[in-house]
Amino acid sequence: RRQYYSTSLFAKYNGYQNGKSYRTNNDDLQMYTDLHVGAAQLEDGSWTITVVNAGIDDYDITVEFDKAIYQTLYRHVNNENTNIGTTAARLPDADKTFANVKNKFKDTIKGGCVAIYTGVKG
Helix, strand or coil, X not given: CXXXXXXXXXXXXXXXXCCEEECCCCHHHCCCCCEEEEEEECCCCCEEXXXXXXXXXXXXXXXXXXXXXXXXXEEEEEECXXXXXXXXXXXXXXXXEEEEECCEEEEEECCCEEEEEECCCC
16 A cells, blocks of 8 residues: 555654654745644654645745754655555665755655655665
């Protein structure tokens, strides 16, 4: 099932014990009712940002932190519209890297995609 890939990405990169979830300030994204953002700092200090685009349009996004995180973030994307599941059920590899993120990073998220930006290399 196609849903397996998005759910598994979320569980893999947010599923650490003793991590902290953070309230995200979506005020800047209110005009985009199809975008949903979550943030977690994992027990080892790594950050994971989840962005879900439940619509059909592509959106340019900027993710800003209250303070610099100084981490490299790896983007893993699952596109519910185009992903074809396989019997191996292999999760998507990182397709983009944001080196030494300080206070913010910018990206474009396509319609129907779940993007996981994580400091966890894997």
